[in-house]
Amino acid sequence: MKIMNCPLNGPRNISEFIHGGELKPMPNPTTCSDREWADYVFYSDNTAGVITEWWMHVASSYWFLAERHTVTDEILRTFDPQEIFQERIEFAVEEKRS
Amino acid sequence: MPFGLLKYGLSSDYPVDVDLPPPKELKPSYDVVIIGGGGHGLAIAYYLAKYHNITNVAVLEKAYLGGGNTARNTAVIRSNYLTSEGVKFYSESVKLFQNLSNEFDFNVMYSERGQLTLAHTDATVRSFRQRAEVNKHFGGRTDMIDRQQIRELVPSLNLDPGHLPVLAGLWHRDGATARHDAVAWGYAKEAAKRGVEIHQLTEVRNLVIEGGRITAVETNRGTIQCGCAVQAVAGHSSVLAKQAGFRLPIISYPLQAMVTQPVKPFLDPLVSSSALHCYVQQTSRGEVVFGGGSDPYPLYNTRSTLEMKESLIASGIEMFPFLAKAKLMRQWGGVTDMTPDYSPIMGESPIENYYLDAGWGTWGFKATPICGKTMAEMVASGGKVPELIQPFRLERFANFQQVNEMGATAASH
Numbered sequence: 277m278k279i280m281n282c283p284l285n286g287p288r289n290i291s292e293f294i295h296g297g298e299l300k301p302m303p304n305p306t307t308c309s310d311r312e313w314a315d316y317v318f319y320s321d322n323t324a325g326v327i328t329e330w331w332m333h334v335a336s337s338y339w340f341l342a343e344r345h346t347v348t349d350e351i352l353r354t355f356d357p358q359e360i361f362q363e364r365i366e367f368a369v370e371e372k373r374s
Numbered sequence: 375m376p377f378g379l380l381k382y383g384l385s386s387d388y389p390v391d392v393d394l395p396p397p398k399e400l401k402p403s404y405d406v407v408i409i410g411g412g413g414h415g416l417a418i419a420y421y422l423a424k425y426h427n428i429t430n431v432a433v434l435e436k437a438y439l440g441g442g443n444t445a446r447n448t449a450v451i452r453s454n455y456l457t458s459e460g461v462k463f464y465s466e467s468v469k470l471f472q473n474l475s476n477e478f479d480f481n482v483m484y485s486e487r488g489q490l491t492l493a494h495t496d497a498t499v500r501s502f503r504q505r506a507e508v509n510k511h512f513g514g515r516t517d518m519i520d521r522q523q524i525r526e527l528v529p530s531l532n533l534d535p536g537h538l539p540v541l542a543g544l545w546h547r548d549g550a551t552a553r554h555d556a557v558a559w560g561y562a563k564e565a566a567k568r569g570v571e572i573h574q575l576t577e578v579r580n581l582v583i584e585g586g587r588i589t590a591v592e593t594n595r596g597t598i599q600c601g602c603a604v605q606a607v608a609g610h611s612s613v614l615a616k617q618a619g620f621r622l623p624i625i626s627y628p629l630q631a632m633v634t635q636p637v638k639p640f641l642d643p644l645v646s647s648s649a650l651h652c653y654v655q656q657t658s659r660g661e662v663v664f665g666g667g668s669d670p671y672p673l674y675n676t677r678s679t680l681e682m683k684e685s686l687i688a689s690g691i692e693m694f695p696f697l698a699k700a701k702l703m704r705q706w707g708g709v710t711d712m713t714p715d716y717s718p719i720m721g722e723s724p725i726e727n728y729y730l731d732a733g734w735g736t737w738g739f740k741a742t743p744i745c746g747k748t749m750a751e752m753v754a755s756g757g758k759v760p761e762l763i764q765p766f767r768l769e770r771f772a773n774f775q776q777v778n779e780m781g782a783t784a785a786s787h
Contacts, residue, residue: 277681291681295671311772318623318714318771322612324674346626347674 278349280331283356284338296330298323299341302365326352393563394572401571403599404432406753407591409578409614410606411435412444413554413739414731416561417746418604418753419570425747426754429569433562434593436577440558443608446676446708447739448631448653448665449554450644452489454516454546456505456782459765460717461512463744466762468548470743478560482552485658487643489549490519490527494538494649501781502544515547530640535692538649549644551655554739561746581617581728588618588728602727604753609674609709611732620724623771624711624733627668628675630682632705634697636660645693648781652689662697664690668710668736676707710735715776716783720749721759721767729753730768737783 278290298321303312321327324347331354332339341360343352382388406422408415411433422428435441451471453464475482493499502518509516521533524543533540566572573595581603582590590599605614609626636659646653651667666686669679683705691698712735713719719733731749734741748760759767765777 278679310774314772314774315621319621320612320623320625321616321621322625322672324610324613324626346672349673349675349677 280342280351281354282333282336282338283340283354285333285336288333292335293331293333296332296339299328299330299360305367393559394566397573397575398571400432400573400576400593400595400598404571405430405601406432407598407600407603408433408606409591409603410442410608410731411439411558411562411572411574412442412606412608413440413558413561413742414444414608414734414745414749415604415606416440416558416565416572417742418606418731418749419572419746420561420565420568421747421750422753423565423568423570426750428754431565431570432598433565433570433572434576434578434591435572435574438574439562439572440555443708443710443734443738444558444742445555446629446631446706447554447736448655448663449551449739450489450653450655451484451550451552451740452546452644453514453548453740454489454491454505454509454544454782455779456501456508457717457777457779458508458512459777460779460782461508461514463762463766464740465512465514465548466747467741467744468550470747471550471552471740474552474557474560474743478564480556480560480563482556482560483658484550484552486548486550487655488527489546489644489646490524491544491546492524492540492645492647492649493542493544494540494647496541498649499542502542505544505782509546517545517547519543519545527643528641528645530694530696531645532693532695535650538692540647551644551657557739557742561742578614578617581614583619583725583728586724587726602729602753602756604729604731604749606731608732608734608738609711611711611730613674615723615730615732618723618725618728622719622730622732622768623714624719625672626674626709627671627712628673628677628707629665629668629710629736630678630686630705630707631663631665632678632683632686633657633664633703634662634700635703637662637700641694647689647693650689650692652686652693654690654693661703662690662694662700668712669707674709676709678705678707712736714771716779717777718745718766719768720745720763721752722757723768727757729757735783737779 580592641656644655713733
């Protein structure tokens with residue numbers, strides 16, 4: 277069994293985690309064009325090499341980031357998202373009242 | 375002593391059938407360069423030569439012919455998809471497959487066994503009804519069948535696996551299998567006979583793009599000019615596209631499969647269950663082939679993992695409990711180029727004369743002939759996308775016009 281080091285729970289079997297996709301900047305959904313949104317939602321760098329990606333420890337619902345080599349499957353580093361995200365990202369769309 | 379044994383045994387001069395001419399130097403320039411010598415790339419080359427008289431073509435393969443996903447898939451041919459676009463496209467492929475051995479004068483061992491997909495939930499039964507009707511509408515032979523009919527068709531199948539009793543089946547009479555590497559060799563042989571150059575051990579290192587057009591391809595054996603180029607590199611689609619300067623809606627996941635030692639014939643149809651993430655077929659040699667769902671996270675690696683094998687074997691044994699004692703003979707993996715809607719990407723790219731044959735995920739083998747034929751038509755016409763593959767253009771993602779085949783594809787191949 278492959279082991280992943282969870283920043284919150286320590287080393288665990290990789291079957292306890294789910295993969296959440298590569299880390300990419302989200303355009304503002306209220307102001308970006310349809311094409312920009314499609315690019316964000318559907319397109320992928322799909323890099324063969326070291327990438328930064330989201331993972332979640334299922335049992336504790338804890339999301340974190342990992343640096344992993346997508347050819348050798350080596351997990352180089354896992355870390356708390358606070359290293360990158362200093363403030364909360366709001367997804368709610370402001371409703372226009374008529 | 376038989377005369378032939380004496381004659382050829384004592385002489386170094388004996389008749390040899392040469393399917394592919396020996397390798398030669400790359401020419402400085404080709405009308406069409408096809409990157410990737412799998413079934414798809416070779417099929418495009420063959421149809422370009424056969425129907426469009428375009429033979430100044432080079433197929434570049436970094437390793438050996440059909441060494442990628444062409445010979446790693448589980449060789450399922452079927453057209454029982456969900457959308458009208460999908461069914462129309464894959465039905466044409468099944469028709470071409472049926473005549474392929476005759477066309478090549480080379481046995482691809484096409485065998486029409488029928489494919490049985492199992493429903494374990496009401497939701498799946500509903501989707502089966504829809505698929506059966508869409509299939510019939512386009513001339514396919516697909517019917518809903520009940521437990522008794524399933525029992526008659528596959529007596530050895532366990533209809534009550536654990537917590538997931540089988541409720542109904544989708545019986546697709548057109549389902550078939552073929553020797554997948556023979557399909558690649560057949561295309562290669564016939565393409566080479568018509569003058570196409572096939573270069574193995576020729577890796578593309580860089581694409582030369584000038585003013586939005588591809589002008590040359592740099593390889594480990596030198597640079598060649600090209601009138602246009604097609605990429606057909608399956609799991610590595612994104613890597614090559616990046617060299618051309620654009621991204622794709624593709625993520626590469628490994629898919630693992632395995633095969634047992636030969637046992638006596640017990641299974642005629644191809645049987646699959648998406649709820650159990652397992653599909654099973656017995657080859658003409660008697661081996662039982664198991665395939666399942668993709669790996670849980672992206673990777674450019676064909677390694678096998680114990681976890682995936684364990685879950686696949688667990689499901690396989692639920693379906694056919696007596697296989698518990700069977701010994702595994704081989705296991706392998708392939709890197710699949712998965713798209714968000716489980717449909718392929720064919721047609722134009724952001725580069726004017728650079729065409730895409732990508733996003734074939736876990737469903738590429740069955741489309742080899744029709745993809746080759748339609749892509750050849752497009753290349754020959756200078757980029758006019760044939761009607762049959764219009765719905766599968768890259769632009770569909772930006773336009774939110776996806777062709778959703780997830781339900782008819784995931785782990786049911």
